[in-house]
Amino acid sequence: MNARASNQIRSILRQAARTPRQHLVSRFIHTSRPLYQQSQSNLFVENVDEDTIGPRKERLPLNLGIVIVPQQKAFVVERFGRYVKVLEPGLNFLVPFIDTVSYVHTLKEEAIMMTKQHAITRDNVTIEIDGVLYLRIVDPYKASYGVSDPLYAVTQLAQTTMRSELGKMTLDKTFEERENLNVNIVSSLNEATDDWGVVCLRYEIRDIKPPATVRQAMEMQAEAERKKRAFILDSEAEQQSAVNLATGQQQARILEAEGEARAITLRAEATATAIQNIGNAIGKKNGDHAVSLRVAEQYIEAFGNIAKEGNTMLLPSNPGDPASMVAQALSIFKTVNKTNDLKTVKETGDDELFTPADDR
Numbered sequence: 001m002n003a004r005a006s007n008q009i010r011s012i013l014r015q016a017a018r019t020p021r022q023h024l025v026s027r028f029i030h031t032s033r034p035l036y037q038q039s040q041s042n043l044f045v046e047n048v049d050e051d052t053i054g055p056r057k058e059r060l061p062l063n064l065g066i067v068i069v070p071q072q073k074a075f076v077v078e079r080f081g082r083y084v085k086v087l088e089p090g091l092n093f094l095v096p097f098i099d100t101v102s103y104v105h106t107l108k109e110e111a112i113m114m115t116k117q118h119a120i121t122r123d124n125v126t127i128e129i130d131g132v133l134y135l136r137i138v139d140p141y142k143a144s145y146g147v148s149d150p151l152y153a154v155t156q157l158a159q160t161t162m163r164s165e166l167g168k169m170t171l172d173k174t175f176e177e178r179e180n181l182n183v184n185i186v187s188s189l190n191e192a193t194d195d196w197g198v199v200c201l202r203y204e205i206r207d208i209k210p211p212a213t214v215r216q217a218m219e220m221q222a223e224a225e226r227k228k229r230a231f232i233l234d235s236e237a238e239q240q241s242a243v244n245l246a247t248g249q250q251q252a253r254i255l256e257a258e259g260e261a262r263a264i265t266l267r268a269e270a271t272a273t274a275i276q277n278i279g280n281a282i283g284k285k286n287g288d289h290a291v292s293l294r295v296a297e298q299y300i301e302a303f304g305n306i307a308k309e310g311n312t313m314l315l316p317s318n319p320g321d322p323a324s325m326v327a328q329a330l331s332i333f334k335t336v337n338k339t340n341d342l343k344t345v346k347e348t349g350d351d352e353l354f355t356p357a358d359d360r
Helices: 002-018 021-029 140-145 150-166 171-176 178-196 212-282 287-304 322-348
Strands: 066-069 073-079 082-087 090-093 099-106 110-113 117-120 126-137 198-209
Touching (some): 066 073, 073 140, 082 140, 099 140, 117 150, 126 150, 150 178, 171 178, 178 198
Antiparallel strands (some): 066 090, 073 082, 073 099, 117 126
């Protein structure tokens, strides 16, 4: 048994001696040269250059007793095929040829581009959708022994979860509730990936492409909605304009009526003041003569305007005798004064206040 082990160690040393020095040093200090995705992992990415995918698997370093672990890397060490520990970043010492680094994981956040896939919505519309998944390995032990390829498993689960979530909503909701859809996908993924040592940070949908016929129908619907909003805005504008015009006309009529009422009040006040002044003037000395003169002037002025505004004329029996017309007007005036004086006496009850007009 010891001879067999010695032969294996000598064969390993001979193989290490044949390895070029530069390659041996790079494996010893582990420069983290990436091994890109395996063929089975490339199944979920189409028409993408291999260099743009990013590292999926790390090169395993050769254990010669000293292993340098870069920052944000995790080396899983096995001894005789059994898990021992996870190396921390920095300088680490191992038992040469006994301890082996079986798994190397990066603890950085990784962005995995999901391939375009077809999904059926709740209203039976087939759409083409793609997205980007952001994840990170938080437990190297579970990532090593919980699943053979954690990143590939998460991407496959993300695809099936996305189809499942899209099947729960209609086509219109997929555009309106894209943020809620992303949250639901991440929540479902984290429930399943807890045993894999992977946490899904976020999922972002890049593009949603419905069929051409559906896009045409959506464009027509959007155009109809825009026209509808335009008609509604036009009708509301006309309604508001009519209301404003009616309000303006109402205010104008109110102001006009208030103006007319004010004018009538002012004219009435002016007329009352004039009558009061005339009455005061008549009560003074020689007031009767002034009234007779004013009546004669108005008679002559009115007689001179006859037949100027119409063809029908009403003439007194003696138009050439203005003195008789003045006397008649004065007699009417005196009769009115007597009537007013009688009313005043009756109201006051004092007979001495009454003085006949002829005795003045």
